[in-house]
Amino acid sequence: MTPAAAPPVSDLAATWQHVLLLHTRVENRLATALQRRHGIGLSEFRALGHLAASPTSELRMQELADKVGLNQSSVTRLVARLGTAGFAVRDLCPDDKRGVYTVLTEAGRTRHAEASRTYEETLEAALEEARRADPQLAAALTALSAHAS
Amino acid sequence: MTPAAAPPVSDLAATWQHVLLLHTRVENRLATALQRRHGIGLSEFRALGHLAASPTSELRMQELADKVGLNQSSVTRLVARLGTAGFAVRDLCPDDKRGVYTVLTEAGRTRHAEASRTYEETLEAALEEARRADPQLAAALTALSAHAS
DNA sequence: GACAAGATGTTGCATGTACATGTATCCTTC
């Protein structure tokens, strides 16, 4: 379920292997926790998060695709799932009839807020564990969390 | 195809979003490069790498699963693909008849060596680009590359 | 030896994703 050892190659590849290891472990834990405790997947949760973060609680398909890191077709199906679950509704764009807005529903906002707590807790725990297992990682994460953008 | 902006949430989640962003971008570039220039996927490449790194050029299914970060069933199919491509052969474990060794072939070793160059170059370029786009990332990667275990 | 319990892989099935393509709409130019 999780990568175990780095293959002895170049320094660069070894460094990246560290990132992969971390990513796999943490994402697996997040996905499992969200699925079991809130019945939603990681992509769904993140899509809800981006919608919730939008001032108008809505995003167009391509915007959402960029933000969640999926391609456009995957987002079509993702939004379909959100719609089935009642967390979002599709709304045709009035001025551009090609466009489709995905609008967050109240149910969606609520579920996201609930799941956020789990997400935070799980992330916190997973990263803390990783830090303990690998002090270098702690340093790297600290460097990253010096807040950006 | 790649995440664009961080959703305004907690610091922790924002930090993790950074990692996700990096991961998606780099892995996509690696996968595309390997597929187009060598006709193999990322999982296949990494499996070959772990096999090549093994002193005996062979690993059992569960070991391989741990190393590449997939579960057993996925590895069964992964090894089947490697077998079809001629990069590995299955070998029954003589002393434990439940076990199956996946043995790297010469063709597999060769292909991995070739692909490694692409992998290194692409990784180098992708990380360099990411560094330029985000100075914090540079610091974090430096902290990580202070070589571990 | 025989049986129970555990370990090791494999297979059936469902899901999620990417790629290629289709359809509708918009925009630019003439």
Place this chain on the structure above:
DNA sequence: GAAGGATACATGTACATGCAACATCTTGTC
């Protein structure tokens, strides 16, 4: 205002993955 091309999504298809059920083999115990 019609033609040509670009853009925004949807759909068909293929494939990789995870989970659960299964078969096979080993080990421990009697």
